[in-house]
Amino acid sequence: MESFLHLIDGFAVALRPLNVGFALGGVLVGTVVGLLPGIGPINAIAILIPLIFAAGIPPESALILLAGIYYGSQYGNSISTILLNVPGTTSSVVTAIDGYALTQQGRAGPALATAAVASFVGGTLAIFGLVLFAPILSSWALRFGPAEYFALMVFAFAALSSFAGSSLAKAFAATGLGLLLASVGLDPNSAVPRFTFGELRLFDGLDFVVVTIGLFAVSEVLLLLEGSRAGEQVHRVVGRVLMTAKELASSTWGMMRGGLVGFVVGVLPGAGGTIAAFVAYGLEQRVTDREGTFGKGDLRGVAVPEAASNAAATGAMIPLLTLGIPGSATTAVLLGALMGLNVTPGPLLIERSPEIFWGLAASMYLGNLFLLLLNLPLVGVFIRILTLPKWFLIPGVAGMSFVAVYAVNSSVFDLFLMVGFGLLGYGLRKVGVPLAPVILGLVLGPLMERNLRRALALSDGDWAVLVASPLSISIWLVTALGLLVPAVLWFRRRRRRVPS
Amino acid sequence: MTDGGARMDRRTRTDRVLGVALLLLGAVVAWESRKFVVGFPADPVGPRALPLFAAALLAVVGLRVLFRPERDPRWPDGASRIRLGLATGALFAYPVLLPVIGFIVTTGTVVLCLSVLFGGPVLRSSLAAFLFAGGLHLLFVHALGVPLPVGTVFTAPLGGG
Numbered sequence: 001m002e003s004f005l006h007l008i009d010g011f012a013v014a015l016r017p018l019n020v021g022f023a024l025g026g027v028l029v030g031t032v033v034g035l036l037p038g039i040g041p042i043n044a045i046a047i048l049i050p051l052i053f054a055a056g057i058p059p060e061s062a063l064i065l066l067a068g069i070y071y072g073s074q075y076g077n078s079i080s081t082i083l084l085n086v087p088g089t090t091s092s093v094v095t096a097i098d099g100y101a102l103t104q105q106g107r108a109g110p111a112l113a114t115a116a117v118a119s120f121v122g123g124t125l126a127i128f129g130l131v132l133f134a135p136i137l138s139s140w141a142l143r144f145g146p147a148e149y150f151a152l153m154v155f156a157f158a159a160l161s162s163f164a165g166s167s168l169a170k171a172f173a174a175t176g177l178g179l180l181l182a183s184v185g186l187d188p189n190s191a192v193p194r195f196t197f198g199e200l201r202l203f204d205g206l207d208f209v210v211v212t213i214g215l216f217a218v219s220e221v222l223l224l225l226e227g228s229r230a231g232e233q234v235h236r237v238v239g240r241v242l243m244t245a246k247e248l249a250s251s252t253w254g255m256m257r258g259g260l261v262g263f264v265v266g267v268l269p270g271a272g273g274t275i276a277a278f279v280a281y282g283l284e285q286r287v288t289d290r291e292g293t294f295g296k297g298d299l300r301g302v303a304v305p306e307a308a309s310n311a312a313a314t315g316a317m318i319p320l321l322t323l324g325i326p327g328s329a330t331t332a333v334l335l336g337a338l339m340g341l342n343v344t345p346g347p348l349l350i351e352r353s354p355e356i357f358w359g360l361a362a363s364m365y366l367g368n369l370f371l372l373l374l375n376l377p378l379v380g381v382f383i384r385i386l387t388l389p390k391w392f393l394i395p396g397v398a399g400m401s402f403v404a405v406y407a408v409n410s411s412v413f414d415l416f417l418m419v420g421f422g423l424l425g426y427g428l429r430k431v432g433v434p435l436a437p438v439i440l441g442l443v444l445g446p447l448m449e450r451n452l453r454r455a456l457a458l459s460d461g462d463w464a465v466l467v468a469s470p471l472s473i474s475i476w477l478v479t480a481l482g483l484l485v486p487a488v489l490w491f492r493r494r495r496r497r498v499p500s
Numbered sequence: 501m502t503d504g505g506a507r508m509d510r511r512t513r514t515d516r517v518l519g520v521a522l523l524l525l526g527a528v529v530a531w532e533s534r535k536f537v538v539g540f541p542a543d544p545v546g547p548r549a550l551p552l553f554a555a556a557l558l559a560v561v562g563l564r565v566l567f568r569p570e571r572d573p574r575w576p577d578g579a580s581r582i583r584l585g586l587a588t589g590a591l592f593a594y595p596v597l598l599p600v601i602g603f604i605v606t607t608g609t610v611v612l613c614l615s616v617l618f619g620g621p622v623l624r625s626s627l628a629a630f631l632f633a634g635g636l637h638l639l640f641v642h643a644l645g646v647p648l649p650v651g652t653v654f655t656a657p658l659g660g661g
Contacts, residue, residue: 054644169564173522176557179550180529187547190538194547195529218591225587225617226580391620395611396632402594402607403636407646415595422591430573431518445550453545461544 003131010358014366019064019359023367024374026068031375033069034076035382037086039397041073041330042439043220046212047400049337050407059341060356064363066337070330071123071313071364074273075371078115078306079382083108091273091309094281098294098301105297110243112379114299115306117248118255120372122307125259126266126314127364133267134350134357138322141347146454147466149323151475153448156269156325158479161437163275170433177433178441179448181206188446189453201413208336208442210405210414211421215435216329217401218422223429224394242376243299251303254284262308266315269327273309280308314364321345321357324447329436332443339443512569519566526559583617590614602651607633 013019033044045066052062074091081092082099095115102111144152161171184195185205196202258280265276284304285294294301319325324345326332338345343356350357375382405418425435459465467473529551536547576584590613597606608630615625640646 054646169561173561176554179554183551192536192547226576391615391618395614399611412595419591449550456544
């Protein structure tokens with residue numbers, strides 16, 4: 001298989017000492033930020049981007065580090081979910097059901113071990129899928145023209161919006177805001193200034209690092225300050241973080257099934273880890289839960305969603321790398337980082353920068369292995385980190401945000417913007433407008449506009465070009481379907497609820 | 501269902517305000533976009549399309565949110581409102597102070613203020629905040645070569661002006 005020959009070259013890249021260090025550092029940082037409420041992978045990646053630019057790290061190493069944070073955070077998140085019943089992201093809501101039940105029964109050790117093994121199985125399965133399918137999708141995507149790309153981007157917005165937040169309208173409001181922010185600055189085609197208010201510092205547009213850190217990190221500081229609940233009780237882990245061979249055997253097939261489902265769902269934009277975990281858990285419950293122990297502290301109830309959400313995280317790298325289409329806020333931030341490093345994800349990435357794609361794939365094998373080998377012995381350290389007080393951690397996040405944003409352009413104006421976006425982010429989150437579509441709009445908006453213009457320039461202004469190929473027609477149909485299905489489900493749920 | 505109307509009015513005020521705000525934003529954006537014109541035959545879309553689309557989207561969802569509001573979130577009460585106000589003040593003070601008193605003092609002070617707002621003990625918070633600021637300075641200025649402001653207070657010649 002040609003792919004596996006390339007993968008060997010990839011290992012040559014991934015095994016360079018700097019890259020091994022970055023894979024290790026990435027998954028460790030990822031675990032810690034995934035663990036702590038209020039930091040999360042988006043903030044960690046956005047804050048690290050200016051550091052990476054300043055340090056002049058080569059793109060493949062930067063991507064290895066940032067991707068490590070991305071998939072490492074999934075596991076960190078499962079630690080706080082199992083021990084505290086505080087799912088940091090929606091994708092670990094499912095894990096919380098059985099995971100926290102196990103903790104309450106004093107079986108946190110086996111639950112954490114199962115989560116680690118399941119993450120490894122799911123992640124590794126999905127990397128296998130990435131290596132297998134990304135080149136195929138890439139060569140297929142070479143046929144995409146601007147019209148197909150435009151349709152695909154609309155699909156990405158529709159998909160993310162239908163899964164983000166409680167209300168479709170508010171998710172679309174977020175998309176509108178993101179597109180509006182994307183249009184700030186000089187129009188790249190005509191140099192017409194848009195929404196710059198005569199302010200020269202806005203002519204280059206809004207820097208996505210500034211907006212992301214403001215919207216996510218600064219608003220999180222404010223939300224945590226408002227909540228400022230008394231610290232959650234951290235359960236002590238009784239006994240060793242291990243499971244018996246019997247426990248492992250009981251959930252092995254579940255992990256494989258979860259990983260498979262997670263991978264497939266993860267490749268679709270928008271759906272991501274949450275849907276993957278729900279679908280996999282639901283399936284597993286139907287297939288194997290004969291004693292009805294799911295939900296009452298069954299290790300399989302931890303293994304399956306963990307494998308699924310990790311596989312989904314890796315699966316989401318496929319559309320990101322081969323099409324340049326991110327399906328979630330975190331992958332949108334990764335896309336922004338890649339563009340800043342002058343790497344253009346898309347069908348040509350694998351061909352033109354094989355060291356980036358194959359190096360990343362190989363490093364993800366290593367990173368998953370590191371996660372498995374390190375996290376079991378280090379669980380005690382992570383629990384210590386979890387008990388660090390908020391007054392110590394959260395103001396530090398604010399300090400990091402300031403210095404990272406300042407490092408982008410050495411501009412005080414950017415700091416004002418960041419704080420402004422922090423207040424906006426706080427407001428949006430309070431009123432239930434999800435932030436993910438805002439970031440997607442900001443990152444993808446310019447690309448969407450460019451492709452639309454290119455398509456129409458090629459067709460001399462004939463809008464029919466957007467539906468001229470069978471490929472773009474099918475993408476539009478899938479988009480329409482994707483928007484209709486949640487609406488239909490919503491109506492059915494509503495109809496069912498009314499009589500009761 | 502007798503008092504449903506009145507109850508709904510009280511509980512959905514946030515979304516009604518949000519709906520109107522989105523609608524207004526859409527209108528302003530559409531009005532501003534009118535100026536973005538170029539006679540550029542090779543670009544039939546022009547710089548207007550993206551903002552106009554955003555404006556339409558904002559206006560439509562604004563209407564939807566206005567007429568199908570969700571229940572109000574819990575807004576902060578007295579004490580946390582004051583804390584949030586103080587934190588916002590500290591955050592906005594940062595870019596104001598940074599060029600004047602320099603990176604270390606500004607970062608230390610603002611981080612300290614936030615720590616205290618989060619209920620940290622003053623002495624330990626100050627120690628943590630200023631060590632943190634010093635560490636960041638070392639990392640950025642010495643390890644990464646990113647210049648951070650020293651502060652005009654410290655660089656201006658004494659008595660000069």
